Amino acid sequence: MKVSKSDILLQSIKRLMRRDALEHAKRLLLKSHPSEVASVLRQFADDEAVALLKLIKGTEIEADAFVELEGKFVETYLEITKDKEHIVHVLQNLSEDEAANLLAEDSDEDLAVAELCQRVIKGPMQR
Numbered sequence: 001m002k003v004s005k006s007d008i009l010l011q012s013i014k015r016l017m018r019r020d021a022l023e024h025a026k027r028l029l030l031k032s033h034p035s036e037v038a039s040v041l042r043q044f045a046d047d048e049a050v051a052l053l054k055l056i057k058g059t060e061i062e063a064d065a066f067v068e069l070e071g072k073f074v075e076t077y078l079e080i081t082k083d084k085e086h087i088v089h090v091l092q093n094l095s096e097d098e099a100a101n102l103l104a105e106d107s108d109e110d111l112a113v114a115e116l117c118q119r120v121i122k123g124p125m126q127r
Contacts, residue, residue, distance in 0.1 A: 006039040026055040034061055038068030050080045063090050067098045
């Protein structure tokens with residue numbers, strides 16, 4: 001039976017989290033491809049996924065992982081962290097295509113996320 005790179009990454013991250021070796025988990029996430037990071041984050045409960053994503057906050061990997069995770073995760077991230085300014089920063093650092101994909105309006109759920117993100121982006125500017 002062949003074990004995928006994502007499976008190895010997932011098991012390694014779980015082991016490091018159990019040992020509270022968050023700095024090591026951070027280094028491992030930063031060395032990984034954004035699609036693998038997103039795949040791993042999908043395997044965790046929302047609060048754990050957000051905690052892991054916060055380890056790589058402000059990095060290119062984080063922004064790319066957000067794109068891979070799609071819009072619903074942005075809403076979850078906002079609900080858990082209340083960090084609107086960070087989401088604005090992430091969205092502003094994405095290419096137009098990536099931001100459009102993240103905020104795609106293919107379903108009612110995606111439309112709600114897109115509206116939420118647009119309110120978040122407009123919010124700081126209105127002050």
